[in-house]
Amino acid sequence: MSSLRELARTISTLADQLDDYNDGISANGAVSPETKDWLQNAPKELSQSRVELIDTLLELKYRLQSPQAALEDLFFGYIDTSSLQVIYALNLPSYVPVDQPISYAAIAAASGFSEHVLRRLYRYAMTNRIFTEPEPGMVAHTPISRMLLHPDAFDCLGMTMQELQPALNHLLDALKTNPESTEPNQTAYNIANNTDLPMYPFLGKHPDRAKRFGAGMRHFTVGDHTDLRHLIDAFPWKTYDREDVRMVDVGGGQGAVTLRIASETSKMKFTVQDLEQTAAVGRSQLPDNLKERVQFMGHDFFSDQPSKDVDIYFFRWIMHNWSDKYSVKIIQALIPGLKAGAKVLVYEHLREGDSVMKWSGKGAGYLDMVMLGCYNGSVRTSEEWKALFAQADSRFVWNGVTKVPGSALSLVEVTWEP
Numbered sequence: 001m002s003s004l005r006e007l008a009r010t011i012s013t014l015a016d017q018l019d020d021y022n023d024g025i026s027a028n029g030a031v032s033p034e035t036k037d038w039l040q041n042a043p044k045e046l047s048q049s050r051v052e053l054i055d056t057l058l059e060l061k062y063r064l065q066s067p068q069a070a071l072e073d074l075f076f077g078y079i080d081t082s083s084l085q086v087i088y089a090l091n092l093p094s095y096v097p098v099d100q101p102i103s104y105a106a107i108a109a110a111s112g113f114s115e116h117v118l119r120r121l122y123r124y125a126m127t128n129r130i131f132t133e134p135e136p137g138m139v140a141h142t143p144i145s146r147m148l149l150h151p152d153a154f155d156c157l158g159m160t161m162q163e164l165q166p167a168l169n170h171l172l173d174a175l176k177t178n179p180e181s182t183e184p185n186q187t188a189y190n191i192a193n194n195t196d197l198p199m200y201p202f203l204g205k206h207p208d209r210a211k212r213f214g215a216g217m218r219h220f221t222v223g224d225h226t227d228l229r230h231l232i233d234a235f236p237w238k239t240y241d242r243e244d245v246r247m248v249d250v251g252g253g254q255g256a257v258t259l260r261i262a263s264e265t266s267k268m269k270f271t272v273q274d275l276e277q278t279a280a281v282g283r284s285q286l287p288d289n290l291k292e293r294v295q296f297m298g299h300d301f302f303s304d305q306p307s308k309d310v311d312i313y314f315f316r317w318i319m320h321n322w323s324d325k326y327s328v329k330i331i332q333a334l335i336p337g338l339k340a341g342a343k344v345l346v347y348e349h350l351r352e353g354d355s356v357m358k359w360s361g362k363g364a365g366y367l368d369m370v371m372l373g374c375y376n377g378s379v380r381t382s383e384e385w386k387a388l389f390a391q392a393d394s395r396f397v398w399n400g401v402t403k404v405p406g407s408a409l410s411l412v413e414v415t416w417e418p
């Protein structure tokens with residue numbers, strides 16, 4: 001086990017690398033760390049340094065906290081959730097101007113809530129660096145609270161606080177009622193919403209919630225560790241960029257992934273498949289300059305794959321929604337049309353193992369609990385992916401996993417070799 005001094009040295013070395021970069025961009029008149037995610041466009045190695053630095057800082061914190069203090073943080077974690085619920089329900093960010101402070105008294109007058117209560121709500125949020133008090137009695141944005149002014153980020157807050165969190169409150173009931181269930185409609189989400197429908201069809205009947213869910217998901221696809229630039233770096237797209245190459249984006253939603261890959265290439269062609277309702281939205285928003293190369297198709301991925309002579313079948317964030325039983329069916333539905341050498345690419349969070357004790361493992365952990373509670377799905381390890389494809393058919397040959405430094409998602413690559 002590293003000593004505190006060794007951990008501090010690691011922190012110092014990594015901090016030097018990041019400071020050197022920051023000094024460089026500041027000298028060029030680039031963004032200030034106060035106002036932007038100044039590492040957003042940093043080289044890959046520095047994205048990785050950032051992750052390692054946070055992992056090491058938290059290791060140091062856990063080594064310094066007494067077990068009692070660590071437990072106290074955990075016991076009262078629900079206060080953070082309650083705070084976020086209030087921030088969403090009262091839309092606290094909206095009262096604070098983008099780039100100047102406002103008094104509690106002015107927020108009280110605008111909102112109708114008492115100044116005394118508002119002060120406590122904003123001040124608790126400040127312990128999580130949401131808002132700041134630049135001078136007594138005044139509230140201003142931090143980069144985090146300012147991000148919540150973006151509609152997608154705010155919808156993401158709503159999605160987590162009003163869609164996912166209430167479902168997870170019923171996890172225990174679901175596990176007691178249907179232990180070991182692999183069905184998407186026997187979940188905590190079903191209990192929370194008193195429905196027999198799986199989540200997506202249920203949302204289909206509640207358009208406002210479905211719209212918020214879509215926007216919340218969009219928030220997760222931009223910036224930092226989920227940015228699609230990591231996918232561009234994870235696969236040799238340029239070598240596939242020929243007129244005879246076709247990719248099918250299975251369950252591709254409104255086409256976010258395909259549109260990005262299409263904009264990085266100029267010749268290869270794409271089909272985005274999803275349930276017709278979703279495909280129709282993507283089709284209606286397709287930019288004119290991509291109409292020659294991108295098409296949308298309504299297709300249920302449990303039915304035989306209609307697109308043949310395809311080089312790449314791509315799945316982002318699809319099979320984590322489904323238990324192994326259903327994921328195997330999704331994979332097997334590809335088989336009737338597969339040509340020799342076709343690639344299957346899966347782009348998802350991967351769990352690193354059974355006992356990851358790092359901040360960088362939290363994202364996959366959060367998602368795994370959401371998958372359990374809302375879909376009876378699962379965030380898998382690379383070994384579990386290997387086993388899943390082997391279970392689907394022995395002619396899928398495992399090529400391995402690529403994780404770009406700084407990326408939260410990994411690319412699983414498999415080739416069909418009949």
Ligand SMILES: C[S@@+](CC[C@H](N)C(=O)[O-])C[C@H]1O[C@@H](n2cnc3c(N)ncnc32)[C@H](O)[C@@H]1O
Pocket residue numbers: 200250251252253254256257273274275278299300301302315316317318
């Ligand atoms: C988590 S979203 C991922 C969307 C997209 N791949 C992305 O990464 O942005 C899951 C997608 O699966 C689609 N889906 C769910 N069931 C489906 C089915 N049976 N056939 C086709 N698509 C389905 C949903 O409509 C949704 O767009």
